[in-house]
Amino acid sequence: MKITLKRIAVASALLSAGAAMAQGKPACGLNNGKAASGEPIALGAVVGKTGPDDFSASALASQAYFKCVNANGGINGRPVELTIVDDQWNPEVAAQAAAKLVKDRKVLAMVGSSSFVECGVNAKLYAQEDVMVIAGVGVPRECFFAKNYVPVNAGPRVSATVVAMYAAQQYKAKKMVCVIPNIPSLGNWACDGAKDWGKANGVEVDVIAVDPGSPDATSTMLQAAAKKPDAIILNLPKGIMVPMLAAAEQQGLAKKIHFVSSTPAYNLDVPKTIGAAWNGNFDIHLEFMPVESAGADNLNWKATMEAFGNKSDPRDSFAQAGYLAARIATEALLKMDPKKIDRASVSTALRNVKGFKSDILCRPFYVGDGARHNANSSGPISQVSGNGFKQVSNGCLMAADPELSDLREQEKKLGL
Amino acid sequence: MPDLLPFLISGLGVGAVYALSGVGLVVLYRSSGVLNFAFGALGAVAAYVAWSALDHEWPLWLAALAAVATSVAISLVYGRLLAPRLAEREPTVRSIGTLGLALVVLGFTEWFWGEQPRRLVLPTDAGAIEFADVRLTYTRVLGLAAAVSMMATVGLLLARTRIGLAMRALADQRALSSILGIRVLQVDTAAWVISGAFAGVCGLLLANIVRLQATVLTFLVIPAFAAAIIGRLTSLPVTVAAGLVIGMLEAVAVLVPGFSAFRTATPFIIALLAIVLWRDASRKA
């Protein structure tokens, strides 16, 4: 590794960042307190804001981090301009949003995207135009099977697998039921991680696909309970999960069956909403370390949101994802020659990301130049406790999903 | 066979949902000649108002009152100020007008309250009747009772009272009725107030039984129309029965392998079958 002046500068910036973190002031980028004033670097983000749920917290956190970077020397003097577009959970609008950002605005990369619908629609455009997407959150299968799409989160399949592994370990569950919305690329994929893991480990996992628009949660819970499982895995968006738990509570299932969930249930409003019946009785897999953990990077995330985010920006796991995506992009950009920053070189630099460490993540993050990306495949387990959550696992569990074997190969090659 | 019973009972809960909304829609149609696409949206905003009130520690009766008052007020404003402008047009156009109202109310509700998991918890949730391995909470029993009593009350109102007669006349032939001396504005006001009140009560019960989410509650009108169609948009008892049957069949459909993922289509399939099988009876609305 050549000891260039630039690398020394970056290293000392990171060291001073560590010192600043200890003081509670956000540390980002070069961390020199000087406002950046060069030629702006255009980045973009597509978020699903208007629709069944609001995923925009991810891009808002990325924006806060970039504002911090711009106030601290920018990317070697050049400020970052992040343009966020709402795709309204509509694939047509998502295609328009990508056209606007990639072709009109000519962004160099997308950072902090979090959309349910854009992966399938825009993956080909991103590959054709060689735009890398360091997404905060991806959900359907297409987000984890695209050449240029790199979600920072673990995804519903990995999440359900990890929580199934925990239920088997903690409750000695031998039979489980996994409930998933019957949407293509989700209904036939996201519970299969738990199912395939179960097959290899002597645990029977049945899958129930539900219509997300169904007004009848009780019948689904009765159907699941009729299979006499030891645990029920809810792999649902929180809007649908809450009525399911309400129905389960009304049918007296809360005391008979262990209920666990993948990560969407990890939201600060959920414990109060689902009520006291689930206190100490509902386990959730987290894609990142808990929001209130005391790690240095986690505190830096909070400080960044305080100083550079809006008061109304949520401070939840989506925001953690957006912060990480922005940090990954910033560190990759800082290693480049400021005069030679164009789309091709940015994509190469992002593909070379390897061994990115943060205490928000369980394991180091990497991008690589494979045909698909799913670097975050582990996480801790938290339990609903009072009006909040408490971590109940010893550190992180790593998903043993057979589908991840190609990525485990790649990780071994990269020495992770 | 014993396997079916829990689902039939739990289906009564969903059935009450469809019956309630169906009655509300038919009542509106019979008293104002308009298919109210905004029925669900008005219920949704009422439910959210109740949730906010309960969140601020208001007593339940006050929260419910505020909720129903909200839906009545919006319905009244629409009925007095906007609906008369469309009164001369054909029924389709007047119904599309209520669609505009639905969009305004839905958009406002989603914008104001935002996307956050919420539950409308009513005290009747605490108790339940146990029946064949299934528990029917008192709220669902209340929903069933409400559907039946609404049907009876409004049926009586329309059939036996003067104002009911005036409403039916106005819905049928507006110009002719006004010439005959029926106080158009008064009767219209009464019709929209009643519909607003029903929407509010339905909204509170639906938000508890289904989900407190504005878009879902607004578009629950569409399967509710299925119950209304089977009642041929005229008969309230048939609408209630249809709603209950649809709910039970949708619940039981969970057991049919292969169809279970499509069971939300049950209301539509039953309505279409009813149309095809009872052709002669369903010629004109």
Added chain:
Amino acid sequence: MTPHSIQCERRAARLALLRMVLVVGAFGALVPWLANAYWIKTLTSSLALAIAAAGVALLYGQLGLVSLCQYSLLGVGGWVALRVGHGLHWPFEACVAAGGLSAGTVGMLAGLPALRLKGLYLALVTLMLAGGFQVVISATGFPDGGAGFLGRISGSERLMLPRPAIAQGEGAYFAYVAAWLATMLALLELHRRTRAGRSWALIRRGEAVAEGAGVNVLLYQTWAFGLAGVCAGVAGALLAGAVGQLDGRAFAASESVMLFALSLIGGAYHWAGALVAGLLLRAVPSLLVDLGVNGYLAMVFFGAALLHALITAPRGLAGQWLAAFQRLRAKGRA
């Protein structure tokens, strides 16, 4: 009426048809030069939906029939086009034709039991069909290059429907869609001027009247449903080509209701109304998104605009503007 005046009328009618084709064609040729990538994509969708709106306007404007399932027929057309395109690798025009014809057939079949129904009852029945389609398509999704009947791919990237060779780029595809729009509008216009249009006008007056005049009511009503279905199917196939894929969650029953409502607002009595409807469906929301307006506030604005247009413009916006234009011309001549 003297033969000379009939000749003049015929010439005026031909000119009007030519004018319509030229206007749409000019739109198709100019926009790619003036608009950026975001707007070209938006306007492509708008033109495709204008075709569907023209079908809705046909049913309502000519026959007074309300169909609240046209967007679902758009989905049917898109599904067939995608299945045939990915599975059989037919040329794009054949895919569009297949999509249009299958949607037309489904429209006719679905319309048969509904043919004896009128007014709101027909509207509700078509809404039930739309609801059923919503449930099915949300669960099965659209073909994206895989095998089997449903054509869903798993374990790798979803494929995009290949565009015609002459219209690969965004601007070229926009002009291509404009050409299809002009063709479909001309087709509908020609129908209106021939026996079909006269039969429809009679049927609108009353079925008994039409039967008395010797019109085969069943045939012409079914034909109208079929034609509206073809319009929807063609629109769906073109939309599939525009985005490359279709998503099962974008075909809710509410979309059909919105399509009908905005066709009404655009104007069901003139071809320009279909164009306005297409713009209202896609261009206006895109403008609001572009300006950064919160999606839900945009919905409030849309609902209010809907009510306003419904109250003030009985013949739709196109009707209102054309009437104003005629008044100006009359003033200019006087």
